[in-house]
Amino acid sequence: xxxxxxxxxxxxxxxxxxxxxxxAVFIRDLKIALRQPQDLLNPLLFFVMVxxxxxxxxxxxVSFLQQAGSGILWVAxxxxxxxxxxxxxRHDFDDGTLEQLVLQPxxxxxxxxxxxxxxxxxxxxxxxxxxPVLGVMVHLQGNSVAVLCLTxxxxxxxLSLIGSIGAALTLGLRAAGVLLSLxxxxxxxxxxxxxxxxxxxxxxxAPVGGQLAxxxxxxxxxxxxxxxxxxxxxxxSLSNS
Amino acid sequence: MAFDSFGAFIAMEGxxxxxxxxxxxxxxxxxxxxxxxxRQRRFVIAQQRRRMNSTQVRxxxxxxxxxxxxxxxxx
Amino acid sequence: MWxxxxxxxxxxxxxGIAATLMPWLLWVGVAMLAAGIGWGLAxxxxxxxxxxxYRIIFIHVPAAFLAQSVYIMxxxxxxxxxxxxxxxADVFVKAVAPVGAILTFLALFTGxxxxxxxxxxxxxxxxxxxxxxxLLFLYFGVIALGAAISDEKSSARAVAVLVLVGVVNIPIIKxxxxxxxxxxxxxxxxxxxxxxxxxxxxxxxxxSVLGLYLVFGWLACLRxxxxxxxREGRTRWVxxxxxARGS
Numbered sequence: 001x002x003x004x005x006x007x008x009x010x011x012x013x014x015x016x017x018x019x020x021x022x023x024a025v026f027i028r029d030l031k032i033a034l035r036q037p038q039d040l041l042n043p044l045l046f047f048v049m050v051x052x053x054x055x056x057x058x059x060x061x062v063s064f065l066q067q068a069g070s071g072i073l074w075v076a077x078x079x080x081x082x083x084x085x086x087x088x089x090r091h092d093f094d095d096g097t098l099e100q101l102v103l104q105p106x107x108x109x110x111x112x113x114x115x116x117x118x119x120x121x122x123x124x125x126x127x128x129x130x131x132p133v134l135g136v137m138v139h140l141q142g143n144s145v146a147v148l149c150l151t152x153x154x155x156x157x158x159l160s161l162i163g164s165i166g167a168a169l170t171l172g173l174r175a176a177g178v179l180l181s182l183x184x185x186x187x188x189x190x191x192x193x194x195x196x197x198x199x200x201x202x203x204x205x206a207p208v209g210g211q212l213a214x215x216x217x218x219x220x221x222x223x224x225x226x227x228x229x230x231x232x233x234x235x236x237s238l239s240n241s
Numbered sequence: 242m243a244f245d246s247f248g249a250f251i252a253m254e255g256x257x258x259x260x261x262x263x264x265x266x267x268x269x270x271x272x273x274x275x276x277x278x279x280r281q282r283r284f285v286i287a288q289q290r291r292r293m294n295s296t297q298v299r300x301x302x303x304x305x306x307x308x309x310x311x312x313x314x315x316x
Numbered sequence: 317m318w319x320x321x322x323x324x325x326x327x328x329x330x331x332g333i334a335a336t337l338m339p340w341l342l343w344v345g346v347a348m349l350a351a352g353i354g355w356g357l358a359x360x361x362x363x364x365x366x367x368x369x370y371r372i373i374f375i376h377v378p379a380a381f382l383a384q385s386v387y388i389m390x391x392x393x394x395x396x397x398x399x400x401x402x403x404x405a406d407v408f409v410k411a412v413a414p415v416g417a418i419l420t421f422l423a424l425f426t427g428x429x430x431x432x433x434x435x436x437x438x439x440x441x442x443x444x445x446x447x448x449x450x451l452l453f454l455y456f457g458v459i460a461l462g463a464a465i466s467d468e469k470s471s472a473r474a475v476a477v478l479v480l481v482g483v484v485n486i487p488i489i490k491x492x493x494x495x496x497x498x499x500x501x502x503x504x505x506x507x508x509x510x511x512x513x514x515x516x517x518x519x520x521x522x523x524s525v526l527g528l529y530l531v532f533g534w535l536a537c538l539r540x541x542x543x544x545x546x547r548e549g550r551t552r553w554v555x556x557x558x559x560a561r562g563s
Contacts, residue, residue, distance in 0.1 A: 165481055169474050173464050182460055183478060186453040187485050190492035197496060218488075225484065232398070233477050240470035250358060253368035259433050260371050263426045264353070267375045271531070274418055278535060282542040289549050290558050 021106040022114040029118035032091070039087065043080040043123050044130060050076035051134050062139050069138030070148055070199035074192055077127045077152060078159060082184060084123045085163040086177050088115065089234070093171050102238055109227040112234065116164045116227065117157070124156030140203070147202035151195040154215045158191050161226040168233035172240065191218060325402040327544045328553045334537040341537065345530025349378075352524030360516050369433040372426050374521060378528040380423035380444075383451060386416035386532070390458070391483035394476035404540075406472035407547070409479065410462055411539035415532065417455035424448050443497035447490050454482045468547065 016024070033040055054072045055065060065072075092098040101111055131152050135145040166184035170176040198211040244250040253260050356374035363370040390412060396405035427445050428438050439445070461478055465471035513521075548554050 165477070169461060169478060170464070175464075179460055179464055182453075183457040186450050186457065186489070187481065189450060190485070190488045193492045193496045221488075229477055229481050233474060236470050236473045236477065240465065240467050240474075244358065253371070256367055256369040256371075256433055259369050259429050260357075263372045263375060263429050264357075266425055267379070267422055270418055270422060274415060275535060275538075278538050278542065282538060282545070285542050285545045286558055286561065289545060289554065292549070293555055293558065 025114040043084045047080040065138040081159040088167040109231040113227040120160040144203040161222040164230040171237040341534035348527030355520035376426040378525045383420040394479040397476040420452045
């Protein structure tokens with residue numbers, strides 16, 4: 001994949017179309033990640049372990065877990081996405097691929113979008129697939145498990161997209177991980193509120209269409225704005241190093 | 242005057258501790274940031290002057306060759 | 317037009333303007349603040365619902381008001397940094413962020429203390445207090461990122477991006493926190509929303525808000541001067557200025 005980039009660099013007249021470049025970036029990120037499956041597994045294990053802490057630390061009572069379950073799952077998902085964000089640009093930054101990416105003729109924000117989506121496929125999507133199992137373990141009732149998965153499905157891409165801004169801003173800094181959490185957690189709060197609120201509403205039998213639509217609006221907003229900010233931040237971080 | 246006496250003003254019908262602690266913290270913090278900002282500016286000026294003096298001493302000391310450092314103004 | 321713009325961006329020009337403005341900002345601001353607070357504490361009528369504890373409003377509202385507008389000012393300055401690369405805009409952001417954080421903390425603290433006699437507890441997850449807490453986190457993020465990047469130019473632009481991202485999020489955060497609040501506490505006692513405030517209450521309130529604005533202006537000028545002296549220490553005009561002060 002790296003060779004492909006160098007080829008386009010040497011002969012800009014045969015430039016690749018934007019869609020092709022996005023696809024190339026996307027597939028490259030997936031391939032590299034699949035080479036080290038342990039790195040993919042770690043956020044999932046973290047997710048499961050954090051969820052396990054709550055019955056142990058607070059109470060295993062069914063009534064408590066039913067009430068707090070959606071919040072526990074959402075917070076755990078949020079934290080494991082946050083943990084995995086450091087990987088989003090780190091490797092490419094270390095081996096210089098990122099500088100090549102910035103120099104591409106295609107608009108950088110689209111390439112960044114492709115990278116964020118790859119990040120979501122690698123971390124967010126597995127979390128969504130694992131959520132039903134954990135939802136049953138915290139005694140969520142039938143309908144709310146489905147709603148929970150739906151909110152995670154809409155919400156986790158937002159987490160990846162917003163997180164990419166923080167990852168780009170803290171690239172190459174000391175103690176980047178803690179700083180990244182500090183910058184990004186306040187921005188995650190609306191997604192968390194609507195994610196858990198929707199599940200709570202569903203468990204009370206209230207209609208959730210409006211809230212899901214709002215989360216969809218968050219996703220559209222993040223999809224259109226976050227890659228711009230992330231691309232700008234990447235340029236700044238690369239000019240710094 | 243909304244209060245009959247100075248004692249009533251301080252007591253505020255039992256709400257005195259809340260009101261006065263708020264005003265106390267407000268003035269302490271605002272005063273602290275003002276004081277600290279003033280001190281910081283004085284410190285920076287003193288630091289710059291010290292650095293200038295030391296470079297002047299170095300310039301006036303007898304030397305085999307003299308260099309003039311050109312400093313383009315950024316205004 | 318462009319010349320004025322360039323002048324505005326010049327640290328030297330700003331330094332002079334700030335020096336002439338600062339005494340006015342400070343003393344008029346302190347006088348207004350003192351008048352507003354003195355009037356509010358001693359002469360404004362008692363609130364028929366909350367008694368005298370409402371007198372905290374004369375510092376709570378100015379602090380909260382300013383805390384929010386400082387963040388918006390920082391966002392405008394951040395935009396200027398990114399678009400025109402104006403040095404002074406970044407000097408403003410760096411100088412003002414800690415002041416904004418302190419004002420946010422003061423708004424939170426006075427809100428919590430006010431809550432004790434009104435709600436019976438120090439802290440309630442009320443929509444306003446919670447959004448203020450998140451605003452405080454945003455301030456901390458800005459300060460931390462600015463401190464973490466050593467290179468002046470990239471620090472300026474990174475902080476500008478972060479502040480802009482934050483300001484886009486503030487309305488979303490506010491809206492979602494309000495929605496969350498109605499979900500969990502259907503009937504909250506609103507602190508400051510009164511059907512109608514008599515002029516004996518809102519005039520001193522207005523005075524103290526304006527006074528705090530002016531005092532903030534003084535603090536901003538002072539801290540910007542310090543920041544400029546630090547950054548431009550090698551330029552001729554700073555050396556001349558320091559020499560002139562020394563004699």
